[in-house]
């Protein structure tokens with residue numbers, strides 16, 4: 001059974017969240033959508049908190065956050081000590097964020113990247129493992 005992936009966005013990331021949600025549903029990936037649920041303006045720190053709270057109950061779980069650029073929502077999420085959120089604009093960054101940084105949250109900019117790049121990035125993020133070893137030492141220093 002695949003572990004559940006939590007999704008959350010503000011209005012700037014809403015459209016891309018819906019697209020990624022469809023992609024994950026088609027791939028039978030269990031998800032929980034924490035909102036937002038429309039294009040009405042909301043504040044991204046509130047959605048970063050919702051997702052961070054969920055990950056606190058299961059430190060091995062993962063999430064994907066979306067806002068217009070991915071910047072604000074990743075900044076907000078990284079205020080929580082159990083969150084390692086990686087804002088990625090390439091599949092290579094997503095891969096390295098897992099292998100080297102053990103990122104537990106992927107952040108995407110709904111107004112920055114194309115839809116097909118977004119699904120490539122998500123695929124890479126969810127299918128790449130942490131390499132541990134020397135990287136554990138560094139991640140533990142964060």
Ligand code: RB5
Nearest residue numbers: 012067068069071072073
């Ligand atoms: C909302 O307009 C926008 O500021 C937000 O989605 C995000 O890009 C912030 O970093």
